[in-house]
Amino acid sequence: MKLKLLFFGITSDLMGVRQLEIALEGLASVAYLKRVLEEKYPQLKECNSYAFAVNEAYALDSLLLKENDVVALIPPVSGG
Known part of the structure; x- marks a missing residue:
């Protein structure tokens, strides 16, 4: 399945891009996607x-x- 990934804040800085597409085989959960991303992109x-x-x-x-889901990685936000 193909997914569109969006990166914000430090995740964008670490990846060097604001978005990319990734393909996964079979059923995949958010937890599985996180493991795949951290293996492929250890800087995360x-x-x-x-x-x-x-x-x-x-x-x-x-x-x-699901196919064509848009997945955003959102780092902790602080401010005041």
Whole structure:
């Protein structure tokens, strides 16, 4: 299945891009996608934590992804 990935904040800095497409075989959860991304792009491990949003809604690790989903990696936000 093909997914569109969007990167924000430090995840964009670490990746050097704001978006890319990735193909996964078979069924895949958000947790599986995270493992694949950190194996393929180990620099993502430099970000201590980040959340996933799928099709503009925050997603749990157990969510199963579908063809053409848009997945955003969102780092922690601070401010005041």
